[in-house]
Amino acid sequence: MSTSDLCYLSISEAADLLQSGKLSPVDLINAHLDRIEATDGRLNSFITLLAEESLEAARNAERSINSGDYLGPLHGIPVGLKDLYYTKGVRTTIGSKILRDFVPDTDAAVTESFKNAGAIIIGKLQMHEFALGPTSINPHDGPAHNPWNVERVTGGSSGGSGSSVAAGQVMGALGSDTGGSVRIPAALCGIVGLKPTFGRVSRYGVYPLSWSLDTVGPMTRTVRDNALVLNTIAGHDSRDPWSVDTPVEDYTLGIENGVEGLRIGIPNEYFFDLIDAEVSRTFDQASHVLEGLGARVERVFIPILERSLAISGSIMMPEAAAVHIDHLRNRADDMGKDVRDRLETGALTPATDYIVAQQARRLFNRDLADVMTNFDLLLTPTVALGAPRIDQPSVTIEGSTLPTVAVLARLTRPFNICGFPTVTVPSGFTKDGMPIGLQIAGRVFDEATVLRAAYAYEQATDWHTRRPPL
Amino acid sequence: MAEQSMTEDSVRAMAALVGLKLTDKRVAELLPQLQKSAALAKENRSLDLTGVEPDFKFDPERL
Known part of the structure; x- marks a missing residue:
């Protein structure tokens, strides 16, 4: 099997080979390190590459598996972490200059989960500075580049996670999603990205952006792989005050049950007000x-839904400003202009505006909960257009x-307000070859149905089998 | 009392209260963004929020 073929195995395919001894974890890691060396000069997916550490972990995995101590489907699998997950002894920059030398003395809960499952963390991934933007154009590390066309954005804020998975540099990655930061890069890079229900996955050891909106989510090339990663990271954690103690399923079990009889709603409002015609056509086909x-x-x-941007923006910016108030007072010149603009705007937002937004959020959530008494799922496009060029500060859609940045995050934000589990799955390409995503949202804590529908769609189409020309 | 529009002077006053050091150029750059943010807040206030408590401790299990 060629290096490229090894790097484009799914996690579940690789897991079968690793468990049976037909594939060595060391060979798998070496193939991915070769792939990174061959491609990252063009993609810029990594902030920190852990080559020696991951080879050592692969040798340990090989010994364990050979001695019959197989830990499960992530054992020996190369993964990446967005650079806001704490990694003990490994710098964690949050994509910033301010925290360039920050080395946590503890692991994030999800880092622990990966390590306990035997996954091999191959590096820390590029992101929008402080996760506060949807492009991953980072003034300190340079932009993340889209593997389908390196002149295009990956989307953000988990841009390195999107590009590394799509380009076969890792088999899966974690992003974080506050307004769409898993789903936007997943859609623009042509992979699967899940924002679990708020409270489903611990944020302990995740550098915050907006406490009442932040979620942790898996990014993979297939829906089944996404379920495997969710199996590994989901669950209650008392160290995260908003983690919810509710049962966790094996998300792979019912994944093949299909969508027969499921009621799927397509919202009339908001999602189709500002959308590229190609994306709209693709959505209809899906x-x-x-x-x-x-x-x-x-x-x-x-x-x-028409209130989505007002509610989300009036919550996210003041919370982010509270996270970074000391940075704003003392290190504002060390921030990129776009991030500084947003944080200073948040810092100068009156408290009453924030509180009113949280009142409006409760109304929003009541209305969405009412809708979900009649529907199992909601279906929308993920992003209103294919990935724009990196040097393109504005876009034109149907004459507007x-x-x-305003267009990229428009369709993902509503589901952060209400906390619904929401996945994006590849659903086509624009005429210039950029991926398009289909967004499926479900009832709270019903990730199983969301993944089941995404899997049914994926298996009925072949979009997920295509590889970027890299 | 009628709502007053935001000005560069009001931005300077708020920044001083929060402890931000803003140059005159920064104040001018931020003013339109703060006006946009204020417009979003106005949109939220236009909802009937009588008796609605804020969702500070967001709990999806309540949905």
Whole structure:
């Protein structure tokens, strides 16, 4: 098997080979290190590469597996972490200059989970500075580049996670999602990205952006792999005050059960007000695929969705400013201009505006919860257009010219407000070859149905089998 | 009392209270962004929020 073929195995395929002894973890890691060496000069996915450490871990994994101590489907699998997950003894920059030399003395809960499962952390991944932006154009590390066209953005803020998974540099990665930061890069890089229900995965040891919106999510090339990673990281953790103590399933078990009889709502409001025609056409085709598989797809009125940006923005920016208030007072010149603009705006937002937004959030959540008494899932596009160019500060959609950042995060934010589990799955390409994503949201803590629908769609199409020309 | 529009002077006053050091150029750059942020807040206030408590401790299990 060639290096490239090894790097494009799914996690579940590689796990079978590793468990049976047909594939060596050392060979698998070496193939990925070779792939990184061959491609990262063009992609800039990594902030810190852990080559020696990951080879040592692979040798340990090989010994364990050979002696019958197989830990499960992530044992020996190369993964990456967005550079805001604490890694004991390994610097964790949050994509910033200010924390360039920060070395945590503890692991994040999800870092622990990966290590306990035998996953091999091959490096720390590029991101938008402080996770506060949807492009991953980073003034300190340079931009992350999209593997489908290196002149295009990856999306953000988990841009390195998106590019590294899509390019076969790692088999899976973790991103974080406050307004779309898992789903946007996953959609723009042509992979699967899940924002679990708020409270499903511990944020202990995750550098915060916005406490009441932050979530941790897996990014993989297939839906089944996503379920495998979620199995590893989901669960209650008393160290995260908003972690919820609710049962965790094996998310691979019902994944093949199909969508027959599921009620899927397509919101009439908001999601289609500002959308590229190609994305709109692709969405219609995707909804027909699900209908063809037996789902009952209907339009649904959810007027409160129109308030999404007002609610989300009025919560996220003040919370982020509170996280960074000392940085703003003492190190503002060390921030990128876009991030500084957002944080200073948040710092100068009156407390009453923040509180009113949290009141509005409760109304929003009531309305969404009412809708979900009649529907199993909601279906929307993930991002309104394919990845724009890195040097493109504004985009034009159907005659309207808008800032790129405003367009990229528009369709993902509503599901951070209500906390619903939401996945993006590859659903096509623009005429210039950039991936398009389909967004599927479900009831709180029902990741199983969300993944089941995503899997059914994935298996009925071949978008996930395509590889970037790199 | 009627709501007053934000000005560069009001931005300077708020920044001083928060402890931010802003040059005149920064104040001018931030003013339009703060006005946009204020417009979002106004949008939220236009909802009927009578008797609605804020969702500070967001708990998806309540949904």
